[in-house]
Amino acid sequence: MPLLSPSSPSSGTSLIENVSMEVTSHSHRLEKDINVLFRTALHAKRSPRPLLSASFGQLLVDILKHHLPALLERTRKFANQASCNTLIGHLSAACSASHENKVGAEEIKGRCRRARCLYIMQHEWAVIGPGDKIDYIVSDDATTCHLVGIREPCTGVVGLAHVDAVEVVPDLVAVEDAVQKESMLRSESHAGNALGGFRRPTEPLTLDLFLVGGYEGDSEGGLLTAAILQHFQSTSVHKYNLQLALVSSLNTCTLPSVFSSPSMTPSVPAPLCRSLGFVIEPPRNPAAAAPSKASGSCDLFGAHVLTGDVPESLRGPMRTLRALRLWGRGSRRLVQVRLAHSPGEAGVAAFDQEEIANSSRCSRPQPKSCPSFSCPPSAPSASNSEVSIVINPFRFRCSEDIKALACLEDEALKLETSTSPAIESPSFVSDIRAVLKMNQTAFPEDFFGPRVSQPLLVPLHAVEAATLLTAESKGGEERRGNRRINVT
Known part of the structure; x- marks a missing residue:
């Protein structure tokens, strides 16, 4: 049309x-x-x-x-x-x-x-x-x-x-x-x-x-x-x-x-x-x-x-795991983010993220020191949230290429992983390193069950508007950096 x-x-x-x-x-x-x-x-x-x-x-x-x-x-x-x-x-x-x-x-x-x-x-x-x-x-x-x-x-x-x-x-x-x-x-x-x-x-x-x-x-x-x-x-x-x-x-x-x-x-x-x-x-x-x-x-x-x-x-939830799909054996097609308002609606069981990380079904213990894929103990489970997103199972493994990328300096890593290295956001390198770390230290079974067949429900929590506005007024300029922008 x-x-x-x-x-x-x-x-x-x-x-x-x-x-x-x-x-x-x-x-x-x-x-x-x-x-x-x-x-x-x-x-x-x-x-x-x-x-x-x-x-x-x-x-x-x-x-x-x-x-x-x-x-x-x-x-x-x-x-x-x-x-x-x-x-x-x-x-x-x-x-x-x-x-x-x-x-x-x-x-x-x-x-x-x-x-x-x-x-x-x-x-x-x-x-x-x-x-x-x-x-x-x-x-x-x-x-x-x-x-x-x-x-x-x-x-x-x-x-x-x-x-x-x-x-x-x-x-x-x-x-x-x-x-x-x-x-x-x-x-x-x-x-x-x-x-x-x-x-x-x-x-x-x-x-x-x-x-x-x-x-x-x-x-x-x-x-x-x-x-x-x-x-x-x-x-x-x-x-x-x-x-x-x-x-x-x-x-x-x-x-x-x-x-x-x-x-x-x-x-x-x-x-x-x-x-x-x-x-x-x-x-x-x-x-x-x-x-x-x-x-x-x-x-x-x-x-x-x-x-x-x-x-x-507001940039979440489970951003590192979702980004890992591009590095693992995830879908080559665009991936739909599905919502579930209850575990039954999604047709899957709801698990707390930390419970999955520490479950005996994991192929190895989850490192407690990695904040990228563990939740604080106070985080509510998906079953208690009004809305959750569904992350479908996918496989990933650490390769020699991943290990080599993890050893690079920041600027070299940016050049290897970005199509526009000169203008990436300040958080680009830290986000990439979080993905590389998860790839090296986690297994698909840690999130999707022993057969990597269990979809993961992650709660999508509402954020207090007053708290959000206060935080932005204090940290917005620091996050954006001192860039000078000229419109052409």
Whole structure:
């Protein structure tokens, strides 16, 4: 189905949607231009010359300017407002609106007290909606990776994927189908009420599409950008309103190079936005919606779309184990993050993480000194949590390559494991070392039972909003470092 340019955030319809012949002609021209874009990206990846990567960015802007000018304007506006559309900013504004008893305060009062965030890691995807006891869904640390958000505006169902390679782009079909299935189920079950939205169940779905990732001069990211656009334009059977395309040159700033000498600090291109998230909330009737203090990106998209740093306390749970899947014998396809609201719902038994680590079923005792995969004794078990995530079993083992990587110095390790070593986040090396340590000191049986066949339920706890905001106000600047960012 063709990519459409929405006429307004709330309408969910295209300016060209009502004229079928014009849509077909426009679709063919856009498809042809995207194919040219893909060939340009492929040529840029095969050639070391930076000029080709720059020409890709300019070609992308020209295509959007010609076919989707409203999208280009909206993307640039969102990029300029990126610092205002953060998760912490939304949470702070929501609490402020709740305390002032303004319009809509009842809807956000619960989120002001406690916030539960579903964090999507590299190579993962999830689909959630209102009623799933999740307040936010977010992913970050995307440099050459791309974050793909799909939202059904009438039900508020959201799918988010962290795509890390061209080879897994076809896996986005599963995300699309899951969003459609959840949206149709909610429309049929709640037609006409707050959860059912404002679309009749018999009306065809038009989904909103959001893309964030890559930057100018990044040939890996350029090829991924073109592959994703080609997928949604030519391969997907669904109809989309492309709401945001913060990619390539549209997502570029400059940072001081971490490899520069003390006497000279040259700037390097870097992604302006590395994260994408959504506030999970029931859709509002556009005619009845009133502006609130926590509006922000809602004015652009009819939904709260987030970017910016994700607080450390919300980047989990079991982040190291989930990251280990990429290093072990995990799935080569994108992995779905499934939710379970009870052990029976997931069809598996719930175990406390420390209980698993110390279980007699383990092939060897779990080292108590490794904090990466053991929980404090006070951590509640998954059976006592309202919401849990399900980690399906996978095998891993320590190889000679893993041992060699673990012996490298920090900068050498970054060069060996990153596609963009000059602009990685400050926590990149420590995260990689945690994964390497778990690979060397743990066994799959420690988590998934003696036959490595038992899925693991991990509680997804809500975080006290007041505590989170206080911690961020004290440690936010220290975590981000003293980077100087210039938008290009």
